[in-house]
Amino acid sequence: MEKRYLMTPGPTPVPPQVLAAEAEPMVHHRGPDFQTTYTSVLERLKQVHRTANPVLLFAASGTGAMDSAVSNLTRAGEKAAVVVAGSFGERWTKICAHYDLEVERIDYTWGEVPNPAEIGAAVAASGAKYLFCTQSETSTGVVVDVQAIKAAAGDAIVVVDAISSLGAVPLEVDAWGIDVTVSGSQKALMCPPGLATATAADHVWEQLPAKSRTFYFDWRATKKAQESFDAAFTPAVSLIRGMDVALGMILDAGLDEGLAKHVRLGRAARAGVKAMGLELFSPDDDTSAVVTAVRCPEGVDGSALLRHLRDRHGVTLAPGQGALKGKIVRIGHIGWFDIFDIATALSALELSLTELGATVERGVAATAAFDAYEQTVTA
Amino acid sequence: MEKRYLMTPGPTPVPPQVLAAEAEPMVHHRGPDFQTTYTSVLERLKQVHRTANPVLLFAASGTGAMDSAVSNLTRAGEKAAVVVAGSFGERWTKICAHYDLEVERIDYTWGEVPNPAEIGAAVAASGAKYLFCTQSETSTGVVVDVQAIKAAAGDAIVVVDAISSLGAVPLEVDAWGIDVTVSGSQKALMCPPGLATATAADHVWEQLPAKSRTFYFDWRATKKAQESFDAAFTPAVSLIRGMDVALGMILDAGLDEGLAKHVRLGRAARAGVKAMGLELFSPDDDTSAVVTAVRCPEGVDGSALLRHLRDRHGVTLAPGQGALKGKIVRIGHIGWFDIFDIATALSALELSLTELGATVERGVAATAAFDAYEQTVTA
Numbered sequence: 001m002e003k004r005y006l007m008t009p010g011p012t013p014v015p016p017q018v019l020a021a022e023a024e025p026m027v028h029h030r031g032p033d034f035q036t037t038y039t040s041v042l043e044r045l046k047q048v049h050r051t052a053n054p055v056l057l058f059a060a061s062g063t064g065a066m067d068s069a070v071s072n073l074t075r076a077g078e079k080a081a082v083v084v085a086g087s088f089g090e091r092w093t094k095i096c097a098h099y100d101l102e103v104e105r106i107d108y109t110w111g112e113v114p115n116p117a118e119i120g121a122a123v124a125a126s127g128a129k130y131l132f133c134t135q136s137e138t139s140t141g142v143v144v145d146v147q148a149i150k151a152a153a154g155d156a157i158v159v160v161d162a163i164s165s166l167g168a169v170p171l172e173v174d175a176w177g178i179d180v181t182v183s184g185s186q187k188a189l190m191c192p193p194g195l196a197t198a199t200a201a202d203h204v205w206e207q208l209p210a211k212s213r214t215f216y217f218d219w220r221a222t223k224k225a226q227e228s229f230d231a232a233f234t235p236a237v238s239l240i241r242g243m244d245v246a247l248g249m250i251l252d253a254g255l256d257e258g259l260a261k262h263v264r265l266g267r268a269a270r271a272g273v274k275a276m277g278l279e280l281f282s283p284d285d286d287t288s289a290v291v292t293a294v295r296c297p298e299g300v301d302g303s304a305l306l307r308h309l310r311d312r313h314g315v316t317l318a319p320g321q322g323a324l325k326g327k328i329v330r331i332g333h334i335g336w337f338d339i340f341d342i343a344t345a346l347s348a349l350e351l352s353l354t355e356l357g358a359t360v361e362r363g364v365a366a367t368a369a370f371d372a373y374e375q376t377v378t379a
Numbered sequence: 380m381e382k383r384y385l386m387t388p389g390p391t392p393v394p395p396q397v398l399a400a401e402a403e404p405m406v407h408h409r410g411p412d413f414q415t416t417y418t419s420v421l422e423r424l425k426q427v428h429r430t431a432n433p434v435l436l437f438a439a440s441g442t443g444a445m446d447s448a449v450s451n452l453t454r455a456g457e458k459a460a461v462v463v464a465g466s467f468g469e470r471w472t473k474i475c476a477h478y479d480l481e482v483e484r485i486d487y488t489w490g491e492v493p494n495p496a497e498i499g500a501a502v503a504a505s506g507a508k509y510l511f512c513t514q515s516e517t518s519t520g521v522v523v524d525v526q527a528i529k530a531a532a533g534d535a536i537v538v539v540d541a542i543s544s545l546g547a548v549p550l551e552v553d554a555w556g557i558d559v560t561v562s563g564s565q566k567a568l569m570c571p572p573g574l575a576t577a578t579a580a581d582h583v584w585e586q587l588p589a590k591s592r593t594f595y596f597d598w599r600a601t602k603k604a605q606e607s608f609d610a611a612f613t614p615a616v617s618l619i620r621g622m623d624v625a626l627g628m629i630l631d632a633g634l635d636e637g638l639a640k641h642v643r644l645g646r647a648a649r650a651g652v653k654a655m656g657l658e659l660f661s662p663d664d665d666t667s668a669v670v671t672a673v674r675c676p677e678g679v680d681g682s683a684l685l686r687h688l689r690d691r692h693g694v695t696l697a698p699g700q701g702a703l704k705g706k707i708v709r710i711g712h713i714g715w716f717d718i719f720d721i722a723t724a725l726s727a728l729e730l731s732l733t734e735l736g737a738t739v740e741r742g743v744a745a746t747a748a749f750d751a752y753e754q755t756v757t758a
Contacts, residue, residue, distance in 0.1 A: 006405055011616055014405045022617060023402035026385055026393045026571060028695050059573045060595065061438045061612035067595040098594040186613060192405060194438045194573050194615030214593045215477040216439065216446040233440035234565060236573030237390055238401060239618070316407050 007345045008318040009138045009164055009291040009332030011186040011193050014242070015249065018190060022242040029235050037244045039229050044247035045197060048166060048189070048255065049181060051173040055199045056222045059236040062163040062184025065196035066095055068217035069159050069182050072198075074130065075209055076100035081128035081156065083144070085114050086137035087321045088161060096132065099213060104128050110324060111140045111281055111293075120152025131156040136165035139321040141282025141293040141330065143169050147176040157204060163187055167250055168262045168290050168334040179204050185239065188262070188290075188334040190246040194239045260377040262289040265333040265342055271372035272346035272365035276353075281328045286377075291318070292331045294349070297358045302326040308352045315348040339373045386724045387697040388517045388543055388670040388711030390565040390572050393621070394628065397569060401621040408614050416623045418608050423626035424576060427545060427568070427634065428560060430552040434578040435601045438615040441542040441563025444575035445474055447596035448538050448561050451577075453509065454588055455479035460507035460535065462493050462523070465516035466700045467540060475511065478592060483507050489703060490519045490660055490672075499531025510535040515544035518700040520661025520672040520709065522548050526555040536583060542566055546629055547641045547669050547713040558583050564618065567641070567669075567713040569625040573618045639756040641668040644712040644721055650751035651725035651744035655732075660707045665756075670697070671710045673728070676737045681705040687731045694727040718752045 006013050014022075027033050045055035058064050074080065080101040082092045085108035096103045104126040108114050114133070123131050131153050136143045143165065150158045159180040162171055166181075167188035173181050180200045186193035198219065212218040218232070225232040250258055269292035270284055281293035296302045302319060303326050309315045320328040331345045346365040353360045385392050393401075406413050424434035437443050453459065459480040461471045464487035475482045483505040487493050493512070502510050510532045515522045522544065529537045538559040541550055545560075546567035552560050559579045565572035577598065591597040597611070604611040629637055648671035649663055660672035675681045681698060682705050688694045699707040710724045725744040732739045 004404065004406070006407060008407050010613065011405045011408060014617075019402040019404070023398040025383065025398070026390045027383070028385060028387050028697075029390060029572070031689065031695055059438065059440045059443070061610075061614070063612040064438070064595045067593065071593070095594045098590070098597075184613075186616075192615065192617035193408070193613045194618055211477070214446065214450070214595070215474045216443045216593070216596070218477075233442040234389065234563075234572045235440070236571065236615075236618070237565075238393075238571035239573055239615070310410065316410055318407075 002314045005315045005344060007332055007341065008316055009187065009330060009334060012190065012332060012335040013337070014192055015190055015246065015336050017249065018242040018246045021245040022192065022238045024241060026237060029231065029237055034237060035229050037241050038231070038235065041240055041244045041247060042226060044244070044251060047251055048247060049171065049173045049199055050175065051199055053199050053201060054223055054226060055197050056219060056226065058196045058217060058222070059194065060196040061193060062182070062196050063091065064217060065182035065184060065198045066091065066161060067214065068198050068219065069180050070095045070099045071213035071217055072208060072219040073157065073159070073180065073204070074099060074101055077102065078130070079104060079126060079128040080130040080132060081106055081123045081126050083114050083119055083133040084108065085112060085142060086110050086134065086139035088134045088137055088139060092132040092134070092161065110322065111142065113142050113283060114144045116145055116148035116152045119149055120154065123153050123156050128156055130159060132159045134161040135171065136169060136290045138164045138291050141288050141291045143287040143290060146171070146178065150176055150178055164290055164334065167258060169287070170259055173199060177201070185243060189243065190249070190335040191243045192239060194236055195243060262334065263377045264373045264375070265289065265337055265339065266292060267375065268339055268342045268369035268373040269331055269333055269346070272342065272369035275361060275364040275368035276346070276350055277361045290334050292333065293328045294331065295328055297353065297360070300353065300356055300358050302329050305329055305352060305356060308356060309348055312355070313348045313352060315345065317345065339370060342369050381693045384694045384723060386711055386720065387695055388566065388709060388713060391569065391711060391714040392716070393571055394569055394625065394715050396628065397621040397625045400624040401571065401617045403620060405616060408610065408616055413616060414608050416620050417614065420619055420623045420626060421605060423623070423630060426630055427626060428552045428578055429550065429554065430578055432578050432580060433602055433605060434576050435598055435605065437575045437596060437601070438573060439575040440572060441561070441575050442470065443596060444561035444563065444577045445470065445540060446593065447577050447598060448559050449474045449478050450592035450596055451587060451598040452536065452538070452559065452583070453478060453480055456481065457509070458483060458505060458507040459509040459511060460485055460502045460505050462498055462512040463487065464491060464493050464521060465489050465513065465518035467513045467516055467518060471511040471513070471540065489701065490521065492521050492662060493523045495524055495527035495531045498528055499533065502532050502535050507535055509538060511538045513540040514550065515548060515669045517543040517670050518703070520667050520670045522666040522669060525550070525557065529555055529557055543669055543713065546637060548666070549638055552578060556580070564622055568622065569628070569714040570622045571618060573615055574622060641713065642756045643752045643754070644668065644716055644718065645671060646754065647718055647721045647748035647752040648710055648712055648725070651721065651748035654740060654743045654747035655725070655729055656740045669713050671712065672707045673710065674707055676732065676739070679732065679735055679737050681708050684708055684731060684735060687735060688727055691734065692727045692731060694724065696724065718749060721748050
């Protein structure tokens with residue numbers, strides 16, 4: 001009977017309109033109704049990526065799209081530089097190592113903001129053919145400047161994991177010349193998990209190895225099938241119908257307006273956290289629009305805090321990952337979130353910390369959040 | 380406003396209870412609610428497969444599970460025999476060739492029923508390490524005797540594509556000693572497409588190559604994650620919740636009772652087709668419980684017939700594939716089908732053929748179907 005609040009950076013809440021579309025009676029994937037939906041989703045994905053190139057759509061978790069990038073682009077023995085500043089950077093290293101690349105790590109302490117000029121220098125020094133990076137490192141709340149990274153990376157093929165950033169922070173795939181972008185459905189795109197995407201620039205297509213290293217994620221076969229508005233294999237019909245509704249909502253409201261909303265939600269979350277007297281772990285600036293990571297106050301264990309939030313108040317926040325487990329909690333605010341959700345998350349955090357015996361400033365967080373939210377975002 | 384009838388062998392109709400579960404508000408994949416569902420699905424999948432071994436669950440089309448079998452089991456250069464009697468046998472050859480196996484085809488004319496003794500002899504003669512086969516070749520309606528194939532295959536590791544057969548025709552993974560079984564959600568399991576499964580016998584696990592050739596479909600990593608009731612990557616939460624409901628329905632009604640129902644639906648479809656004066660393409664026996672393939676009468680083009688069925692009567696049947704396109708139509712009857720659906724499919728076929736100028740026996744198909752359905756199935 002208790003109301004539940006999902007406030008994690010993925011899966012994220014799914015709008016009721018999207019859920020309703022997922023529950024529509026099944027249709028055949030080669031019939032005219034679904035082909036209309038499929039065509040629409042493929043077109044809308046291009047708009048959300050701001051690319052004229054095809055966006056390949058896979059039935060898979062976001063990691064499937066990451067796999068597809070490594071397994072389609074690379075040959076064993078090639079050198080790949082990877083920006084590692086959290087758990088999703090680590091995932092790139094694992095995938096690259098799995099496919100027998102020589103991995104050159106560009107390491108940052110978790111929470112530190114990777115520096116594009118340093119990254120460019122490291123890529124040049126290593127002679128890496130590829131640079132893999134994570135636009136929004138959801139394990140820390142850090143968003144990197146992928147436009148600057150691409151500009152600094154010389155001739156390296158820059159592959160961006162935009163899984164938790166697409167639709168939440170600016171990403172101009174064509175204008176910035178991003179070579180390869182992968183993403184997933186269950187973050188700012190407001191869909192359930194199970195769909196993954198990949199898009200590549202023309203020059204990348206021209207230099208692809210003759211054969212993908214996986215069968216299922218073969219980019220050429222997928223592209224060819226999509227060009228006839230078909231899928232290489234039975235597509236995830238219900239998820240794609242939901243995605244069409246979600247992308248329609250995002251584009252109808254305006255992609256730029258949505259990005260500005262995310263900036264304001266991030267501001268609101270940070271203002272509330274600070275007003276409560278808590279310390280931020282994620283950066284205290286407007287780039288941090290995906291997830292707000294909060295250090296647990298002295299004497300409060302993050303895991304106990306999350307259990308309390310969930311069991312006592314029905315609010316699910318995300319834990320710290322790796323060495324940060326128990327030390328931080330993370331408030332996700334991508335996709336189907338508004339300012340009242342932020343106020344709810346902050347209020348629940350305030351109540352829970354008090355109930356667990358921590359000293360926090362009471363009664364100010366939500367007001368601080370509303371005040372911060374009202375500031376207009378200027379480009 | 381017109382009612383629609385999906386009567387293809389995949390995707391198949393999804394029960395409203397399952398659709399409703401798909402539309403429930405999103406939850407976090409590491410929270411207690413979802414862990415209960417996930418544990419339940421993994422256990423129920425074992426029951427449906429009749430295996431004590433873990434069933435690995437992937438966010439993917441069924442082809443993803445086929446890929447996982449080849450990419451986890453095999454090393455480049457090994458020899459694989461493949462039973463090819465339709466388009467899904469062809470798919471095995473493509474995947475095996477993609478992963479640089481030496482493919483030994485065991486070819487049958489589409490529609491012919493593969494012979495286990497012949498297959499066993501061909502495997503022995505070739506010295507193949509693996510035998511890939513398709514339990515239900517949905518392109519033709521032929522179901523092969525995988526128990527006999529396994530018994531005839533000597534030491535070869537037998538890999539069964541049970542995508543369209545699991546839950547529709549008998550499959551005793553452990554009792555028959557099937558080495559590897561792959562399946563998918565969108566057939567007799569009554570779920571939307573987007574989930575794929577793989578299960579392997581103990582001795583297969585013991586001789587796996589040190590490394591999967593794909594990262595995403597890595598069996599060891601998936602098994603390890605599932606052992607702690609977790610997924611390797613963000614699981615397809617909504618599809619899995621739907622699958623829990625669907626598997627619960629199947630098991631509550633009784634797996635054997637469900638298999639008997641499929642036999643009776645197949646009998647009913649065939650009786651109706653023959654009563655109308657049409658010729659069957661799929662075998663006229665009780666093994667043919669997945670899809671009934673019907674030859675188009677002289678002068679009727681299958682593609683035109685399917686369009687008429689769909690546009691005039693709202694009924695979607697499946698086309699012939701490959702060289703059979705235009706020559707046959709296929710009535711799927713796996714999963715969420717009952718005898719009234721068969722009567723509807725037959726009646727729509729009867730009406731449409733008449734409207735297209737063909738001569739068919741009128742007014743007898745549905746009655747013949749009901750009569751055939753009433754015969755009890757004895758094991």
